[in-house]
Amino acid sequence: MSQEIDVSLVxxxxxxGDLTAVNDxxxxxxxxxxxxxxxxxxxxxxxxxxxxxxxxxxxxGDIYIGGERVNDVPPNxxxxxxxxxxxxxxxxxxxxxxxxxGLRRRGGLSKEEMNRMAEDALARVGLKGLGQRKIxxxxxxxxxxxxxxxSLVLDPTVLLLDEPLGSLDLKLRxxxxxxxxxLQARMGTTFVYITHDQTIALAMSDTIAVINHGxxxxxxxxxxxxxxPATHFVASFVGENNKLRSGRVTRLVDDHICETDFGGIPxxxxxxxxxxxxxxxxxxxxxxxxxxxxxxxxxxxxxKISEINFDGSxxxxxxxxxxxxxxxxxxxxxxxxxxxxxxEVGDIVTLSWRWDAANAFYPxxxxxxxxxx
Amino acid sequence: xxxxxxxxKGLWLLLIPMLLWIGLLFVLPHVKLFMLSFMDRRxxxxxxxxxxxxxxxxxxxxxxxxxxxxxxxxxLLTLAISFPAAFIITKVLGQKMKGVVLMAIILPYWISELIxxxxxxxxxxxxxxISYLLQRLGIIDHGIEFLYHNYTIAIGLVYTSLLFMIIxxxxxxxxxxDSLIEAAYDLGGDFWSTMREIIIPHAGPGIxxxxxxxxxxxxxNYVTVTLLGGKNSLWFTEAIYNQxxxxxxxxxxxxxxxxxxxxxxxxxxIVLKITKQDLTEAM
Numbered sequence: 001m002s003q004e005i006d007v008s009l010v011x012x013x014x015x016x017g018d019l020t021a022v023n024d025x026x027x028x029x030x031x032x033x034x035x036x037x038x039x040x041x042x043x044x045x046x047x048x049x050x051x052x053x054x055x056x057x058x059x060x061g062d063i064y065i066g067g068e069r070v071n072d073v074p075p076n077x078x079x080x081x082x083x084x085x086x087x088x089x090x091x092x093x094x095x096x097x098x099x100x101x102g103l104r105r106r107g108g109l110s111k112e113e114m115n116r117m118a119e120d121a122l123a124r125v126g127l128k129g130l131g132q133r134k135i136x137x138x139x140x141x142x143x144x145x146x147x148x149x150x151s152l153v154l155d156p157t158v159l160l161l162d163e164p165l166g167s168l169d170l171k172l173r174x175x176x177x178x179x180x181x182x183l184q185a186r187m188g189t190t191f192v193y194i195t196h197d198q199t200i201a202l203a204m205s206d207t208i209a210v211i212n213h214g215x216x217x218x219x220x221x222x223x224x225x226x227x228x229p230a231t232h233f234v235a236s237f238v239g240e241n242n243k244l245r246s247g248r249v250t251r252l253v254d255d256h257i258c259e260t261d262f263g264g265i266p267x268x269x270x271x272x273x274x275x276x277x278x279x280x281x282x283x284x285x286x287x288x289x290x291x292x293x294x295x296x297x298x299x300x301x302x303x304k305i306s307e308i309n310f311d312g313s314x315x316x317x318x319x320x321x322x323x324x325x326x327x328x329x330x331x332x333x334x335x336x337x338x339x340x341x342x343x344e345v346g347d348i349v350t351l352s353w354r355w356d357a358a359n360a361f362y363p364x365x366x367x368x369x370x371x372x373x
Numbered sequence: 374x375x376x377x378x379x380x381x382k383g384l385w386l387l388l389i390p391m392l393l394w395i396g397l398l399f400v401l402p403h404v405k406l407f408m409l410s411f412m413d414r415r416x417x418x419x420x421x422x423x424x425x426x427x428x429x430x431x432x433x434x435x436x437x438x439x440x441x442x443x444x445x446x447x448x449l450l451t452l453a454i455s456f457p458a459a460f461i462i463t464k465v466l467g468q469k470m471k472g473v474v475l476m477a478i479i480l481p482y483w484i485s486e487l488i489x490x491x492x493x494x495x496x497x498x499x500x501x502x503i504s505y506l507l508q509r510l511g512i513i514d515h516g517i518e519f520l521y522h523n524y525t526i527a528i529g530l531v532y533t534s535l536l537f538m539i540i541x542x543x544x545x546x547x548x549x550x551d552s553l554i555e556a557a558y559d560l561g562g563d564f565w566s567t568m569r570e571i572i573i574p575h576a577g578p579g580i581x582x583x584x585x586x587x588x589x590x591x592x593x594n595y596v597t598v599t600l601l602g603g604k605n606s607l608w609f610t611e612a613i614y615n616q617x618x619x620x621x622x623x624x625x626x627x628x629x630x631x632x633x634x635x636x637x638x639x640x641x642x643i644v645l646k647i648t649k650q651d652l653t654e655a656m
Contacts, residue, residue: 074558076558082559085552088553088555090553092570092571101562101570102562151560
């Protein structure tokens with residue numbers, strides 16, 4: 001696929017009075033991709049979406065849709081449509097009239113053509129034959145689909161989604177998550193999805209932009225984001241992570257790998273920031289990347305199990321480190337496979353991990369971290 | 374809570390004061406009125422003459438039709454003025470301005486309708502404020518009597534009923550989620566199509582309640598109409614007043630009253646049917 005760019009933000013800043021909601025944000029969204037903007041509430045992600053849709057104007061910077069600068073184009077003239085957080089279906093109309101609303105605004109189509117297009121769109125989202133229903137006769141999931149069909153029938157260049165799955169219960173959310181991804185793949189429309197739910201973003205996106213306090217922290221594919229977070233914030237916000245505070249870098253193994261010291265225990269990790277020996281760092285270690293062996297072994301960190309939390313497919317095991325000179329503990333995610341060791345509270349275990357399961361970053365001001373693992 | 378309250382015996386006793394009020398001051402007089410309207414003035418025997426008088430004397434029917442048409446017109450005028458105001462108050466103004474504007478609308482209603490009408494007479498009469506100002510500005514060269522015209526009646530009626538239109542429309546617009554308006558724009562709608570397809574249908578019940586209230590207030594208005602319209606007002610309530618007070622013909626007045634009441638009920642019912650609104654839903 002050629003790298004045609006559908007949406008482009010160039011140094012976009014949005015201020016509301018003294019508050020800078022979006023701070024110098026730039027990114028390109030390739031045609032046909034599923035792009036997510038992930039961030040905690042109040043991070044400015046909704047403002048970004050509303051600027052792309054045209055409901056807010058950037059204080060500075062430019063927005064391009066399909067190569068055209070749209071800063072001064074009103075929302076009803078932009079080739080992008082939005083699925084609202086609370087869906088915003090029109091309760092005074094039936095399903096079919098909701099879906100044809102945008103077509104009727106375009107003009108130049110006969111009633112039969114519009115109805116046929118709407119029926120097609122409804123069939124695509126799995127609501128064939130429900131056109132005559134009233135909105136309040138539909139379930140939450142069906143309403144979701146109507147909202148999608150209402151936008152998709154207009155064949156927008158870009159579909160903007162403002163966390164529309166947030167209101168659904170877990171099972172339905174997971175089902176809709178997959179369906180949305182399939183729909184996107186089938187239609188080839190560029191999707192821009194706003195969410196604070198990293199599981200949704202990781203599962204659906206081609207690319208994720210992590211945003212915090214109005215600034216982009218990292219733009220990367222989900223796996224890259226998960227394995228090689230670029231910043232302290234991304235490491236703590238995306239996925240579960242152990243966070244060990246305030247260690248020291250003892251030496252650099254090479255450009256990427258550093259050896260750190262936490263409570264007297266040497267630990268290897270990827271250097272997320274350009275650290276030097278003697279620097280203070282926090283170390284993030286993925287719980288599922290830690291290998292747990294019962295008993296005492298060479299080349300590992302000795303610990304004692306203090307807690308086991310059963311969680312279906314896996315257990316979360318809390319291990320207190322025995323050899324550290326200050327209280328430290330790590331969470332270990334143990335998959336319930338056939339080879340999984342049987343352990344009990346009080347067992348002595350040895351923990352180990354590959355250097356790239358851990359990421360070291362300079363500590364940040366604690367007041368800035370809204371969500372901790 | 375609700376069910377245990379429902380089970381409490383004698384709760385309905387609390388309704389008695391209201392039932393007494395309605396029974397003694399509304400139902401009873403209307404039953405009496407109804408009976409009177411079918412009685413002969415002298416003998417008290419059953420007769421349809423009082424109703425026949427209404428349909429035979431073209432003056433009465435003309436006054437009646439004039440009152441109805443005029444009331445419909447002023448109701449529509451009130452709606453046309455109130456809807457944009459209600460929309461701006463609920464959807465455009467900030468919290469602070471909202472309070473100020475709303476207060477400015479409500480404040481005049483703390484003064485009685487009678488006093489309001491008198492103040493307008495001061496404004497509108499030949500030697501009044503408006504006439505004087507226009508003369509001083511050199512726009513007219515001698516005093517003009519603004520009182521006792523149809524437009525004066527219309528101005529007065531619209532003014533006295535504005536609030537009763539604005540408040541219900543505001544209530545219904547308040548419940549309109551702003552994202553519906555944004556969604557309409559996002560899908561390519563413009564100002565008029567969003568108004569027509571989203572905002573007005575949503576405000577429908579409020580518009581209905583407001584219009585019914587205002588129509589009834591206009592139809593049954595007496596003070597504003599007589600003071601501003603004088604002899605020319607030719608309002609149906611005046612005809613009823615004349616029968617009761619001037620001619621001492623209670624039976625004829627009663628028949629007029631019943632006609633006005635019956636008509637209003639049927640008219641409102643038909644309007645509700647045509648606009649597919651439900652009164653309980655609208656209220």
